[in-house]
Amino acid sequence: MSGHSNYEPKTGFERWLDVRLPIVRLAYDSMVDFPTPKNLNYWWTFGGILAVCLAIQIVTGVVLAMHYVPHVDYAFASVERIMRDVNYGWLVRYMHANGASMFFIAVYIHIFRGLYYGSYKAPREVLWILGCVIYLLMMATAFMGYVLPWGQMSFHGAVVITNLFGALPVVGPSITTWLWGGFAVDDPTLNRFFSLHYLLPFMIAGVVILHIWALHVPGNNNPAGVNVKSKADTVPFHPYYTVKDGFAIAVFLIMFASFVFFNPNALGDAVNYVQANPLVTPAHIVPEWYFLPFYAILRAVPDKLMGVLLMFGAIAMLFILPWLDTSKVRSMRYRPTAKLYFLIFVVACLVLGFCGGKLPDAHVIPGLSTFTLIDADLNSMVWLSRVSALYYFAYFLVILPVLGLTETPLPQPESISEPVLSHSANAPAGAAASPEKRG
Amino acid sequence: MADTVVGANPDPHAAGEDPNRRDFIHIAATVAAVGAVGGLAWPFIDQMNPAGDTLALASVEFDLNKVELGQQVTIKWRGKPLFIRRRTGKEIAAAIKDDHADLRDPATDESRHKPGKAEWLILIGTCTHLGCVPTFGGGDFGGWFCPCHGSHYDTSGRIRKGPAPKNLVVPDYAFLSDSKVKVG
Numbered sequence: 001m002s003g004h005s006n007y008e009p010k011t012g013f014e015r016w017l018d019v020r021l022p023i024v025r026l027a028y029d030s031m032v033d034f035p036t037p038k039n040l041n042y043w044w045t046f047g048g049i050l051a052v053c054l055a056i057q058i059v060t061g062v063v064l065a066m067h068y069v070p071h072v073d074y075a076f077a078s079v080e081r082i083m084r085d086v087n088y089g090w091l092v093r094y095m096h097a098n099g100a101s102m103f104f105i106a107v108y109i110h111i112f113r114g115l116y117y118g119s120y121k122a123p124r125e126v127l128w129i130l131g132c133v134i135y136l137l138m139m140a141t142a143f144m145g146y147v148l149p150w151g152q153m154s155f156h157g158a159v160v161i162t163n164l165f166g167a168l169p170v171v172g173p174s175i176t177t178w179l180w181g182g183f184a185v186d187d188p189t190l191n192r193f194f195s196l197h198y199l200l201p202f203m204i205a206g207v208v209i210l211h212i213w214a215l216h217v218p219g220n221n222n223p224a225g226v227n228v229k230s231k232a233d234t235v236p237f238h239p240y241y242t243v244k245d246g247f248a249i250a251v252f253l254i255m256f257a258s259f260v261f262f263n264p265n266a267l268g269d270a271v272n273y274v275q276a277n278p279l280v281t282p283a284h285i286v287p288e289w290y291f292l293p294f295y296a297i298l299r300a301v302p303d304k305l306m307g308v309l310l311m312f313g314a315i316a317m318l319f320i321l322p323w324l325d326t327s328k329v330r331s332m333r334y335r336p337t338a339k340l341y342f343l344i345f346v347v348a349c350l351v352l353g354f355c356g357g358k359l360p361d362a363h364v365i366p367g368l369s370t371f372t373l374i375d376a377d378l379n380s381m382v383w384l385s386r387v388s389a390l391y392y393f394a395y396f397l398v399i400l401p402v403l404g405l406t407e408t409p410l411p412q413p414e415s416i417s418e419p420v421l422s423h424s425a426n427a428p429a430g431a432a433a434s435p436e437k438r439g
Numbered sequence: 440m441a442d443t444v445v446g447a448n449p450d451p452h453a454a455g456e457d458p459n460r461r462d463f464i465h466i467a468a469t470v471a472a473v474g475a476v477g478g479l480a481w482p483f484i485d486q487m488n489p490a491g492d493t494l495a496l497a498s499v500e501f502d503l504n505k506v507e508l509g510q511q512v513t514i515k516w517r518g519k520p521l522f523i524r525r526r527t528g529k530e531i532a533a534a535i536k537d538d539h540a541d542l543r544d545p546a547t548d549e550s551r552h553k554p555g556k557a558e559w560l561i562l563i564g565t566c567t568h569l570g571c572v573p574t575f576g577g578g579d580f581g582g583w584f585c586p587c588h589g590s591h592y593d594t595s596g597r598i599r600k601g602p603a604p605k606n607l608v609v610p611d612y613a614f615l616s617d618s619k620v621k622v623g
Contacts, residue, residue, distance in 0.1 A: 156571060160587060163570040178484075182493045184518030184565075192487065279513050279520045279564075281572040285587045299588055304568055304604050360589055 006033050030216055035234035036241050037222035039416050043117075044220070045248030046110040052249050053103040054208065058201050060096040061145075068148065070194035072187045075150035076275040094264040100142050101267045102256045104290035107135060111318075116342055118330030119221040125322040127214035132318045134207050141200040142288065144193040151272030152282050158185045158193070160285060164298075167308040184278065224416055225331025233416035284359060292356030293349055297392070299360050300385035302375060310389070317396040324396055326404030334410040341399050348391040355385040498623030500615070503559065511575045513564060516622055520564035520572050521610065522583075523620075526594060531557050533581065534595035544606045548595040551609055561620065562596045563610050568603035583607070 007028040009015040014024055067086050069078040082089035111131070114120055120128035147158045162179050166172040181188030219228060228234055235241075259266060267289060271282045287295050294311050301307035317324075332339045358381045363369070368379050376382040413419045499516045501523060506512050511524040526534075534548040552560055566573050566585040577584030578591035580599045585592075590601030597606040612622040 156587075159565075160569040160571065163568075166570075177489060178487050180489075181487055182489050182518060183496075186518045188490070188493065278518060279515060279572060281574075281586055283586045285571065299602075302602055304602055307602070 005029050030212070030237075031242075032236065032238040034216065034237040035219065035228070035231070036237045037220050037228055037233060037416050038235045038240070039222050039224060039419075040220065040241065040244075041223050042244075042248055043109070043113040043223075045245045046106050046113065047215075048245035049106045049249055049252045050103070050110060051208070052253075053099060053106055054201065054204060056095060056099050057103060058205070060092050060099060061198070061201065063092050064096055065194075065198060068194075070148070070191050072150060072190055072276070075148060075190060079149045091260070094260045097268060098256065098259045098264060100145065101259070101288070101290065102252070103138065104142070106252070107138060108290070111135070112346060114221075115321075115345075116332050116339075117221055117223060118225055118325070118327075118332065120322045121325065121328075121330050122322070123218045124214075124221060127211065127218070128322055129319055130207055130211040130214055132315070134204055134211060135318070136315065137200055137204045137207065139291070141197060141204065142290070144197040144200070146272075146288060147190065147193050148197060149272060150190065150276045152274045152276055152280075153269050153272040153285070155185060155276030155278065156281050156285050157287055158189065161287075162189075164308045164311075167305045169305070221330060222416060223331060223333065224413055224419060225329065225333070226412055226414075226416060229415040230417075286357055289353065289357070292354075293352035294356070296352040296356035296381075296385040297389045299356070300382060300389050310393075314389075314392060317393065321396060321400075325400040326402075327400075327407070327409070328404070329409045329412060331412075334412050335403075335407060336410065337407045338400075338403055341395060341403065344391065345395045348388040348395070351388045352385060352392065355381045355388065360385075496623065498621055500619060500621050503618045503620060508558075513572075516563075516610070521622060522560070522562045522564040522575075522596075522607070524560045524562070524575075525558055526560055530581065530594040534593060534597075537580075537593055537595075537597075537599075543598050543604070546595070546597060546606055551595050551597075551606070553612075553614060556614065559620075560594075560596060561610065561612055561622065562607040564607070566590055566603055567598065567605035567607065568601070573607070 005025055005028075007018075007025040009018045009024070017023070018025055064082065067078065067082045067089060069075060079093070082093050084090075086092075114128065114131070143157075143161060147154045162176055162185060165179065166176040168175065177183065179189070180186065181192060222228075269286065269288075274282075286292070294314055297314055298307045298311045301310055327335060327338065329335055332342055360380065360382045361376065362381050363377070363379050364381060364384050365379055370378040372378075373383065496517055499514065499521070501512075501514060503523070503525075506523055506525040508525050509527045509530075511522055513520045513522055515521070531548070538547045538549075548557070551562075564572050566587065568585065568588055568590050571585050571587035573583035573585040573590070573592060575583060578600070580591055580593035582592040582594045582596060582599075584590070585601065585603065588602050590603035591599045592603075592607055593599050595606075596609075598604070610622055612620050615621050
């Protein structure tokens with residue numbers, strides 16, 4: 001999409017088309033001839049995996065919409081009909097439901113990859129922000145999709161999330177009424193969620209095109225984090241990365257299929273197989289696993305408005321990250337101190353996810369009551385969430401800004417080719433392998 | 440160049456030499472376009488607000504004889520649960536005793552029921568935190584406990600502990616007779 005094009009139309013039709021709509025040239029330049037750093041590791045295959053996830057969700061979703069009825073009286077039954085009576089309905093629905101989880105697994109790895117290798121730094125800030133927009137759209141889509149089966153968790157999850165907006169001063173109650181189209185989550189809410197759940201994936205697809213465009217202007221970042229200096233640093237995207245991505249996609253699909261065929265409800269909540277009842281809230285409300293870290297932050301704050309603001313603030317951190325990190329060194333391979341803080345950050349995110357799935361008052365160490373600090377026992381999920389949330393925000397607001405100014409990075413290679421070709425410089429690359437596994 | 444243009448065309452306005460007139464057209468056209476788009480945006484935003492039939496919700500009448508002393512009956516009103524609780528003397532006493540305790544959303548027990556009807560507590564059954572339905576009789580204060588995020592309400596439905604900011608809401612209602620209420 002940028003720079004010089006090596007495309008040469010081979011047939012008469014291609015020559016004819018090329019001067020009218022150079023679409024084959026566009027595809028050739030961006031997916032065949034595109035110069036790609038030759039040192040990309042498997043963490044770089046998740047972009048392709050995510051494209052496959054989006055395609056699967058759209059195809060299965062369009063099919064499900066042919067059988068689903070967005071009405072409070074029929075929604076739950078229509079989903080059960082899809083499961084029992086519609087030909088291969090069970091397969092399509094399990095692909096769609098597990099596909100959402102697979103999508104988030106891939107996107108989280110993709111995001112942590114970007115965080116570790118500094119893919120958000122200049123000149124890729126817009127690329128990063130577009131990625132954050134995609135992530136936000138994904139969360140909105142997943143949330144609304146989860147409401148559609150109209151189970152107990154669907155309904156009360158929708159109640160809790162829409163009530164978050166009620167925390168805003170003055171306009172809060174009007175916004176929740178506007179979102180509901182009534183005085184509670186009800187039929188109008190279900191209808192609009194269905195409409196928007198169908199729309200948003202296509203908006204995601206649109207932003208994905210912008211994301212790829214913004215990727216193809218500066219080109220890929222790479223594990224060494226240094227700029228491409230010459231043609232010797234790159235290989236053409238095809239066949240080198242079409243094959244590498246293809247292999248990674250195949251492995252990913254095996255994992256995907258193992259959930260769909262052998263454990264299709266492992267990632268869901270059994271309570272959602274009970275039809276929604278507005279008069280009874282399930283004893284333990286939890287969102288799907290991919291929202292648990294944010295749910296833990298929400299619950300960690302005793303004040304309703306502050307909890308909501310911090311939860312959204314956790315995502316806002318990602319948007320402003322390119323201007324928070326003061327280090328000019330992209331890859332954490334050459335930032336040993338930052339690497340350590342990054343690892344703790346990954347652990348903090350996982351711990352938040354763990355806490356989000358537990359009751360706030362539950363003990364972290366079973367059976368051990370310590371003392372009450374402010375409002376909860378110190379040995380409780382609430383306090384573990386608070387410590388982890390504090391680290392989450394400190395990583396963005398304190399550690400990354402300060403570390404870039406105080407740390408001494410390791411010497412970076414002159415070019416991408418240097419550590420690949422010279423044996424001695426392989427040492428830092430090897431050292432980086434162990435933390436990557438945990439990302 | 441300007442000389443040539445003026446010379447060729449004696450009307451200075453036609454040559455764009457009157458900036459005020461040209462600016463006016465630009466501004467007027469922009470305002471009209473923005474106004475039209477803005478005016479059209481409102482119907483598309485407002486269509487999501489409650490529709491006429493949703494707003495025209497019938498009120499609910501309820502026969503109080505169904506509730507035994509110490510019991511609560513939950514009915515659905517405006518899509519939400521409505522608690523109708525018949526309090527015991529002990530529960531009323533506990534509520535009055537705490538009238539001047541350290542309350543987050545201060546209210547006397549008397550202000551939360553109809554005069555002379557202390558036995559009947561009628562509340563909207565959604566937690567003021569994030570809208571879950573609190574469970575009857577739970578929590579540290581014997582009123583309600585919200586399972587979602589752990590808010591405790593007392594026997595007057597006042598928030599006592601946990602993340603909720605407000606007391607359980609008292610809806611508009613009236614006693615039609617000793618055994619009948621009309622809510623809404």
